[in-house]
Each structure stands twice: as C-alpha cells, then as structure tokens.
Amino acid sequence: MYEPFISKYKEAEPFQMDEGVFFYNMVLREMGTKTLVVGLASFEPGASLPCHVHNVEESVTIIEGEAYCDVEGERTIVREYDTSFIPPSIPHRFVNASDTKELIILWMYSQVDSSLRFANVERIKVESNCCMLLENHRK
Numbered sequence: 001m002y003e004p005f006i007s008k009y010k011e012a013e014p015f016q017m018d019e020g021v022f023f024y025n026m027v028l029r030e031m032g033t034k035t036l037v038v039g040l041a042s043f044e045p046g047a048s049l050p051c052h053v054h055n056v057e058e059s060v061t062i063i064e065g066e067a068y069c070d071v072e073g074e075r076t077i078v079r080e081y082d083t084s085f086i087p088p089s090i091p092h093r094f095v096n097a098s099d100t101k102e103l104i105i106l107w108m109y110s111q112v113d114s115s116l117r118f119a120n121v122e123r124i125k126v127e128s129n130c131c132m133l134l135e136n137h138r139k
Contacts, residue, residue: 002032009040020047020096035111037121043067043103048095051131055122057110058086060094065103068095070131088114091130 012024020043027038040063051070060069061083069076069084071092078084086092096103113119 002034005031007031012040014042017041018047018049020044021049029111033111037109037111039107041105041107043094043096043105045099045101046096047103049093050125051091051093051128052123052125053089053091054086054109054124055088056113056119057088058084058092059108060084060086061106063104063106065101066097067103067105068097069093070095072130073132075132091126093131 007026009024009026012026014022014024017023022042024040024042025037026040027033027036029037043065062078062080064080066077066079069078069092071084071086072090077097084092094103094105109121111118111121
C-alpha cells in the first residue's frame with residue numbers, strides 16, 4: 001500500500017552495522033516507500049564505517065557532532081547540518097572526528113539506479129585506500 005506513515009525513533013530497533021556504529025531504519029520499502037530508504041546512524045567516539053560503495057545515490061546529513069567524510073581520497077570535515085551527496089560506485093566513508101562525543105547522521109538512499117530502474121540498496125566494502133589517501137587532507 002502507498003500511504004503516508006510516521007516512523008518513531010524510539011520504536012526503531014537499532015542494529016550494529018560495524019564496531020561502534022548503530023543503524024536505525026526509519027523508512028524502508030517494506031514500509032511502503034517506492035524510491036527512498038532513510039535512517040539514522042550513531043557513531044561512538046572515534047568509530048567509523050569501512051570504505052564502501054553503493055549501487056545507488058546516497059545523501060548524508062550530520063545531525064549532531066563532527067565527522068570526516070572521506071570520498072575518493074579527499075577528506076573533508078563536516079559539521080551539524082552539512083549534507084553530502086555521493087553518486088553510485090564512489091568509494092566513501094564517515095568517521096566520527098571526536099574522541100569524546102557521539103556522531104549522529106541522517107542517511108538517505110535512492111531505490112533506483114542510474115538508469116532509473118528499481119534497485120535494492122547494496123553496500124560493498126572496498127579497500128581503505130580508495131577512500132583516504134594519506135597525503136590528501138582537506139578540512
């Protein structure tokens with residue numbers, strides 16, 4: 001059924017995506033959406049996701065804290081309400097920039113690929129050096 005709905009954060013079941021990183025699925029296809037998948041993630045101090053790519057577009061907004069956004073060898077510091085857009089197949093990751101504070105992000109994926117065909121969201125880990133080359137830092 002294609003109807004509006006409200007997803008309550010306090011009712012979402014968190015799951016550990018990686019060490020120190022917990023995801024909360026807020027809007028999923030199973031809930032009735034056709035083109036979006038949306039959720040939250042919390043990162044413990046210093047925690048990060050591994051370098052990865054997706055088969056669909058992704059956007060991330062920082063809700064609380066500061067992060068390093070590593071994309072194709074470029075590191076950028078992002079703060080509250082800064083928003084990224086990552087096209088499909090681009091290596092990237094987010095790293096909590098703090099050793100003492102939690103990072104909270106809002107993530108959104110398209111459910112269509114670059115040909116505008118329906119696609120299930122995939123996360124494929126890639127080599128770390130695809131995300132961050134030590135000589136490239138941008139703050």
